[in-house]
Amino acid sequence: MCYIEVHGDGSVTHGRDAETYRRARAGESRLYAVWPGEWSSHLFVIDDLDGYAKAFGIVHDEERTGLADHHHDVRWEVASWEDKLDGTCISIEVWLDCGCEVRDLNVFAKQMREQRGWDIATTRGWGSGGGSYYMRARRRSLEGRPSTATAKGDTKR
Ligand SMILES: [Zn+2]
Incomplete structure (x- = not known):
């Protein structure tokens, strides 16, 4: 699985960090997850930004960690x-x-x-x-x- 970010100006970058999350939150970019397949890759829009941030430890996830x-x-x-x-x-x-x-x-x-x-x-x-x-x-x-x-x-x- 790989993550790409499409910015407002159309440029594409990949990676995930707190800044990516902040831009997506602010509507400055959109996040997609790429699921590589043998013949074609599938692209998913990440609309659950909270889930995304929690999964990667960008925001603290009390439910998952119990803490x-x-x-x-x-x-x-x-x-x-x-x-x-x-x-x-x-x-x-x-x-x-x-x-x-x-x-x-x-x-x-x-x-x-x-x-x-x-x-x-x-x-x-x-x-x-x-x-x-x-x-x-x-x-x-x-x-x-x-x-x-x-x-x-x-x-x-
Ligand atoms: Zn405690």
Whole structure:
């Protein structure tokens, strides 16, 4: 699949970025998706600009990622099965008290990097269960000690 942009002056460019989206939104250009076939290629007009922007991460997609665009209320502790507590990366268990869900680890990792400086490994396995998530993170990027050590039994809501 390839994307082309037809500008108001008739010129054609390809690629997709935030500027493409902005121009299409403003009506300065039209976006098309090209579906290459063996004998002919099909051209589709992109009329769902919101879907387009969300699919390519140009705007934040709360529905797909499960993550609101806000400062997450996060608790964590070292995963119970982690036995190398001084390793570069450790397994952690994470709770999102703000009610968000992690459906896209890359987006969550990016948000946590911006919000708390966490360095979450996105190439390693992660998962969820029992209302929490487990993932690997660079130990030194995490706060000094798990917030659960003090926040346990703390009823915020
Ligand atoms: Zn949240």
